[in-house]
Amino acid sequence: MSDTPSNAGEGVPASQRSSWTQFVKAIASFSGDLSSLTAPPFILSPISLTEFPAYWGEHPQLFAAIVDGKTEEDRALRVLKWFISTLKGQYTTRNDTMGSEKKPLNPVLGEEFLGHWPDVNGRGRQTLVVEQVSHHPPITAYYLENASKGISLQGHNAQKTSFSSGSIIVKQIGHALLTINLPSGKKEKYLITLPRLRIDGLWYGSPYVELSEMSYIASSTGFLSTIEYKGKGYFSGKYHSFKAQVFSPSSSRAAHTIEGQWTTTSKDTHGVVFTDVTGPKETISTPPLAEMGEWESRKLWEKVAKGIRESDFDTASREKSKIENEQRQRRKDELAAGTPWKLKYFEHVDKDQDYAELAGLIDSTSVPTEEDGYIYRKPESPNA
Structure with a gap:
């Protein structure tokens, strides 16, 4: 299988070349957040950013299987396996279905996206609630849950974009918190930070996403996973490559190392396949359009x-x-x-104690700074 992005060589429709050239020039000369620029219509995606959290859930069997890990180490590895398996859906799906990366529609305040994955072979029903909790800046909050397995993921995401060396750089602001309620009554939590994106291929009119720098998964058990993203260089390397290392509590030596491509397969140091996302994924089930409310995306x-x-x-x-x-x-x-919009499923919080505690496991020079104004969570008893 080639490691070339699936959009390579697509180019710009002849009727849109002029507007695309003007858009790229505008990006190159713009000094603020690029999200405020209006993109040419042909580069727009037909889906809103509120749908993107569904990519976290497209491997429900891996999400449910996290709870089945017999040890803290086993569960840390299962969390990493599930996380790596979500990346292809999150960052290359538009390439596969639309020929190149597309700019998603900017959600409006109060926009919702609701759906589920059915129970199959006893893995449990998985549900998703997404709400656009802010428009300026655009912030999306989400809650993914498999109640019968006792596992949930909640988080929020915002983006700041800039232009550098011919690429769009997207800094993802926010984090996800995975919570496991074990049969023993014990609770484990995992802080998941978000990778930085680099959108390449702009000059050819065939944008694609490459992940860069580092992201982390820090567990309340003391296990820490680091994921380093490596794109293709001028002379070596492969697209969408990564190297993940899992560290035991208080250890500076990696207990596990996994390398490969997050769009295809990866292996551990013994050559055993760790992730394989070349097969089908499970898309979310949603109500028919006719049955959706006016605020559903x-x-x-x-x-x-x-x-x-x-x-x-x-x-x-x-x-x-x-x-x-x-x-x-x-x-x-x-x-x-004097009547501000009232959130339906989430609430704003001034501090995230779980974030503060788990972020302490990450090297202080690398941990992303969380901004208080961006923190949202789903209440125990939602008001809708």
């Missing part, structure tokens, strides 16, 4: 998505502008009335 963006999929970019742009203008007016009305 696919219902909200229905006309925009249809225009994008049918290459009717005039309709897509018109409907997108209509939604955005309505949102601007709604915010003005709320400000004038």
Whole structure:
């Protein structure tokens, strides 16, 4: 199997080359957050960022199997295996289905995405709740749960984008917290930090995502996993490569090392396959459009998505502008009335104690700084 991104050589549609060239030039000369720039319609994705947390759940059997680990070390390895297996869906799915990386639709405040993965062979039913909890800056909060297995993941994500050396650099702000309620009554927690993205291929009109730098998984048991992302260099290496190491508590020597490509397979130092994502994944089940509420993502963006999929970019742009203008007016009305938008599934918190404790396991020079204003969590008893 080739390690070349699946979008290589696609290029820009002839009718869109002028607008794409202007867009790339605008990116190169822009000094602020690139998310505020308007992309050419053909590069837009027909889905909103609120759908992206579903990628965490596309391997429900691996998520459920974490709880079955017999030891703390075994469970730390299972968490790492599940995490690495989610990366392909999160960062290359658009390449496979749309020919190249696309810019997702910017969610509006209050936008929702709800769905589930059914119970198969006793693994338990897995559910997902996503809510756009802020528009400026755009912040998405999510909660993934397999209640029968006693495992859940909650987190939030925002992005800051910039341009450097011909690539778009995306700093992901936020984190995910995995909680395991073991049959023994013991509870384990894992802090998962988010990798930095580099979007390459812009000059050719065929963007693709490469992960860079480091991310971490820190457990309350003391185990720490480090994941170093390595793209293809000018003369060596492979696309989408990584090297993960698992450290036992209070040890500076790795107990396990795994290397490979997060888009295909990886192996441990004994040559045993650790992850293999070349097979099918399980997409989330959602209600039919007709049964969705007005704030559910696919219902909200229905006309925009249809225009994008049918290459009717005039309709897509018109409907997108209509939604955005309505949102601007709604915010003005709320400000004038002194009645801010009320979150439905999540709440803002000033401090995240779990984050503070688990982040202490990560090298202080490497741990990402969490900003208080970005922290959200799902209450024990949601108000909806």
